[in-house]
Amino acid sequence: MTADRGDLLTIGEVATRSGHAPSAIRFYEAEGLVHSMRTPGGHRMFPRYVLRRLAFISSAQRVGLSLQEIADALAMLPPDRAPTKAAWSRLSTSWQRRLDDQIVELERLRDALTTCIGCGCLSLRTCGLFNPGDEAAHAGAGPRYLLGDDPPDVPDQDV
Numbered sequence: 001m002t003a004d005r006g007d008l009l010t011i012g013e014v015a016t017r018s019g020h021a022p023s024a025i026r027f028y029e030a031e032g033l034v035h036s037m038r039t040p041g042g043h044r045m046f047p048r049y050v051l052r053r054l055a056f057i058s059s060a061q062r063v064g065l066s067l068q069e070i071a072d073a074l075a076m077l078p079p080d081r082a083p084t085k086a087a088w089s090r091l092s093t094s095w096q097r098r099l100d101d102q103i104v105e106l107e108r109l110r111d112a113l114t115t116c117i118g119c120g121c122l123s124l125r126t127c128g129l130f131n132p133g134d135e136a137a138h139a140g141a142g143p144r145y146l147l148g149d150d151p152p153d154v155p156d157q158d159v
């Protein structure tokens with residue numbers, strides 16, 4: 001990996017600009033998610049493009065993707081030079097389905113929080129309509145309507 005000093009950042013500069021703690025950056029490096037070079041004095045120097053990898057890591061974590069999923073995705077990018085737009089595009093295409101599923105799940109959660117989610121609590125008035133006697137439990141554990149099961153059709157009510 002070669003770069004001019006202008007394109008190289010210390011771990012402190014990377015931490016300040018990325019918002020990640022130096023310990024987290026060292027952890028990501030140990031996991032092979034980011035790469036640095038060493039000065040003759042043994043100090044880590046990171047190429048500036050590491051900031052985009054770190055931004056990608058924190059965004060992916062914020063939407064609930066695992067470190068392994070992130071590592072698998074970043075493995076699609078060249079480790080020793082700034083990824084091209086095409087490289088990022090390949091990565092995002094590979095994630096399209098995963099992110100779409102995540103969006104559907106988040107929308108389902110957003111829309112379901114004011115009504116019965118089929119979890120067995122029977123604590124909302126809508127539970128009597130959508131999950132009488134906790135019939136949702138027949139389909140398995142967890143919040144069945146959040147997990148994708150359809151609640152029974154009930155006539156429109158003022159609930």
Ligand code: FES
Binds near residue numbers: 115116117118126127
């Ligand atoms: S919200 Fe829990 S059973 Fe309805």
